[in-house]
Amino acid sequence: MAFDWKSLPRPFSVLAPMEDVTDTVFRRLIASCGRPDVFFSEFTSTDGMFSPGETRVIHRLEYTEGERPLIAQIWGNDPEKYLRAAKKIADMGFDGIDINMGCPVSKIVTNGCCSALIDNPTLARELYLAAVEGAGQIPVSIKTRLGFKKLHTEPWAEFLLALKPPALIMHGRVAKDLSKKPANWEEIGKVVELRNQEGSDTVIVGNGDVKSLAQIDHCHEMYGVDGVMVGRGIFDNPYLFNRDAPHFSEMTRKQKLDLLWHHISLFEDHWSGKKPYRVLKKFFKIYASHFAGASELRMKLVETESASEARALLDSVLETESTESRSAVGC
Numbered sequence: 001m002a003f004d005w006k007s008l009p010r011p012f013s014v015l016a017p018m019e020d021v022t023d024t025v026f027r028r029l030i031a032s033c034g035r036p037d038v039f040f041s042e043f044t045s046t047d048g049m050f051s052p053g054e055t056r057v058i059h060r061l062e063y064t065e066g067e068r069p070l071i072a073q074i075w076g077n078d079p080e081k082y083l084r085a086a087k088k089i090a091d092m093g094f095d096g097i098d099i100n101m102g103c104p105v106s107k108i109v110t111n112g113c114c115s116a117l118i119d120n121p122t123l124a125r126e127l128y129l130a131a132v133e134g135a136g137q138i139p140v141s142i143k144t145r146l147g148f149k150k151l152h153t154e155p156w157a158e159f160l161l162a163l164k165p166p167a168l169i170m171h172g173r174v175a176k177d178l179s180k181k182p183a184n185w186e187e188i189g190k191v192v193e194l195r196n197q198e199g200s201d202t203v204i205v206g207n208g209d210v211k212s213l214a215q216i217d218h219c220h221e222m223y224g225v226d227g228v229m230v231g232r233g234i235f236d237n238p239y240l241f242n243r244d245a246p247h248f249s250e251m252t253r254k255q256k257l258d259l260l261w262h263h264i265s266l267f268e269d270h271w272s273g274k275k276p277y278r279v280l281k282k283f284f285k286i287y288a289s290h291f292a293g294a295s296e297l298r299m300k301l302v303e304t305e306s307a308s309e310a311r312a313l314l315d316s317v318l319e320t321e322s323t324e325s326r327s328a329v330g331c
């Protein structure tokens with residue numbers, strides 16, 4: 001059945017697009033812990049997709065069936081490439097396309113892309129319409145911020161709502177603030193009010209600083225958003241979307257290291273020979289924390305040079321643990 005933002009439960013959850021994080025392996029890992037209602041890809045350059053260096057970006061669009069519904073996020077500044085990219089993404093079988101109008105990274109903004117579009121609505125409209133044309137039947141949403149240098153919430157949201165996107169994802173900060181200030185949920189609430197006043201049927205997704213399902217429920221009740229997107233909260237708790245699981249920090253060392261083992265295996269099975277092993281290392285601190293000896297283990301893990309070496313290290317730690325627990329019960 002075709003994906004439709006409107007038919008999601010209320011409130012629904014979304015795992016945020018995060019570059020170098022939310023690739024197919026990470027999404028599969030999170031699906032195994034407890035899935036959100038919607039997954040996003042990392043942002044993918046429309047220039048990159050149609051350049052000789054295509055292979056350097058196209059890995060961002062790899063996926064497996066278990067990651068659905070899955071939205072591919074794109075960025076760039078050329079409407080013609082948006083049209084071609086949207087066509088290609090639709091042909092690849094994605095459930096939707098999202099346009100990044102929020103990334104604040106200076107080398108990207110300097111080229112008029114992403115959050116720079118907040119100050120260039122003419123190009124924002126052209127890009128959106130080109131993507132809609134290329135996308136055919138699949139929905140095209142927009143992820144953006146409350147302003148570029150300062151709050152511009154209502155005029156910007158009014159402009160975007162007039163484009164009639166099926167979903168608008170509002171990250172509750174202006175671009176200049178990067179992720180430093182707390183997210184401003186009052187402003188996100190104003191976008192919901194505007195949507196309601198206009199009788200628009202655009203689904204509003206709020207984003208910023210949410211770290212639990214209870215907070216998702218709270219944001220829905222308090223600010224009226226239909227859904228909530230969660231980014232960095234997943235690093236504290238990979239089981240965040242699982243109502244029945246305890247918080248990751250309360251899990252045993254074995255449970256944490258078993259999940260790391262699984263992550264390493266997924267990485268090796270999928271990316272071996274395609275992505276360097278070192279990109280996996282930034283994830284180690286998720287798992288090796290909140291237990292005795294965690295920082296020593298983390299240091300040892302960081303020194304490993306291959307997935308098999310890391311798994312052998314984990315095997316030896318887990319073996320010691322099971323020997324200890326066997327002797328503790330007198331086996």
Ligand SMILES: Cc1cc2nc3c(=O)[nH]c(=O)nc-3n(C[C@H](O)[C@H](O)[C@H](O)COP(=O)(O)O)c2cc1C
Pocket residue numbers: 016017018019020021041042043073100102103143171179207208209210229230231232233
């Ligand atoms: C490592 C990292 C990479 C990110 N990459 C993207 C991206 O590719 N596309 C995007 O729209 N936002 C990206 N973001 C922003 C997040 O999607 C999200 O809007 C932001 O982290 C705020 O949500 P949070 O407070 O729940 O983390 C990234 C954030 C982080 C931390």
